[in-house]
Amino acid sequence: MAKENRILLYETADGETRLEVLYQDESVWLSQRDMADLLQVTIRNISGHINNIYTEGELAVDPTRKYFFRVQTEGGRRVSREIAHYNLDMIISVGYRVNSYRGTQFRIWATRQLREFIVKGFVMDDDRLAHGGSNYFEELEQRIRNIRSSEYNFYRKVLDVFATSIDYQSSNPVAKKFFGTVQNKFHYAIHGHTAAELILERVGRDKLNMGLTTWKRDTMTLRDAYIAKNYLEFIELKRLNLLVEQFLAFAELQVVDQRPMYMADWVKKLDQFIGELNEMPLLQNAGAVSRDMMKARVREEFEAYRERTIQDEKLSDEEFARRLQDAGEKMLPPPEAK
Structure with a gap:
């Protein structure tokens, strides 16, 4: 999809707040002031939550923050300023910490808008469709499957479904318990461990790639090492993908059929889905x-692994230099006899 800026208008249900929401790179973006208006807290409060989210490693800076020019009034003048904006992932995370009903409503609205853009982008991508043949659909299907089964996006998707509960409130203990256990229930069904137990069992400074089987970019980071899915073998990952896809399809069907569901219903359905329907171990x-x-x-193992890697590279460089020197000496002509 081409990268272009679009302005969407969002109005709260009570009509008290109207926001200009920037759409770019398949996400929506708000400034700190926008978030403060949306969640009805101070800008200082929003800034503090954002700093904590970055410090705790919940989200990374680069993918969630961009600078855009905004026209605003300052001292009676209209001026253009480059202002930091934050994407939907950050807006959702801040909304959870503020524990705001308004944040939940915005997330539901934004998700619907993004889905609409994705559908339109797919329909309008005629050139790639014409020249890509059947591979286009295969790639698109795999991309959607990967997004839906990744731990990060999976939670957003499950939250969308769970938030359709008639009695849904993010502060409700049932909701907190559901989102605190759903990841572990899926992991336990696949390999008999919670996410934390799996990582503790498989991480190791002396193992190849510290025990990880995959990571996001070229270089493995500490954040990669915190994700349980990164330690799974191929067959485990395949089973997890299939299980998650199956559950999401079931959950979406309930929404499509407009079946009234309470939070307790989703908790019960998840347990039945894992333990009874699929006959897998239930946490x-x-x-x-x-x-x-x-x-x-993980931090301890990562530091030791990184230090060992540095030492190994140093020894390899020294060994290479020594062998190069030996080869050079062998190529020198023998000394002349006196």
Whole structure:
């Protein structure tokens, strides 16, 4: 899809707030002031949450923050300023921390808008469709499957479904428990461990790639090491993808058929889906390893692994230099006899 800016107008249900929402790069973007208006808190409050989200590693800066020019009034003058904007992932994360009903409503609206743009972008991409043949559809299907089964986007998708509950409120203990356990229930069904337990079992400074089987970019980062899915073998990942796809298809069907569902219904359906329908092991507790314990261990292993990698590269360079020197000496002519 071509990268272009579009302005969408969003108005809260009570009509008190109207926002100009920037659409670009298949996401929506708001400034800190926009978020403060939306969530009805101070800009300082928004800024503090954003800084904490970055500091804690929940989101990375580069993909979630961009600078756009905005025209605003300053001292009676209209001036154009380059202002930091944040994408939907950040807006959602801040909304959770503020615990705002308005944040939930905005997320639902924004998700609908993004889906509409994605559909339009697909229909209008006639050139690639004409020249790409059947591969175009295969690539698109695989891309959608990967997005839906990735841990990060999977939670956004499940949240969209769960938020359709008649009695949904993000602050409700049932909602918090659901989102706190759903990842672990899927992992446990596949390999018998929670996400934290799996990482603790498989991470190791002396293992190839520290035990990871995949990571996001060319170089493995600490953030990659915190993601349980990155430690799965091929067959485990395939089973997880199929299980997640199956659950999301079932969940979306309930929404399409407009079946009234309460939060307790979704909790029950998930357990039935895993334990009864698929006859897989069902997690009954929170597991033996906390996320804090896991992160502390991963940090320790990552630092040791990085240090070992540096030393190995240094030794390799020294060995290469020594062999080069030996080869050079062998090529020198023998000394002349006196």
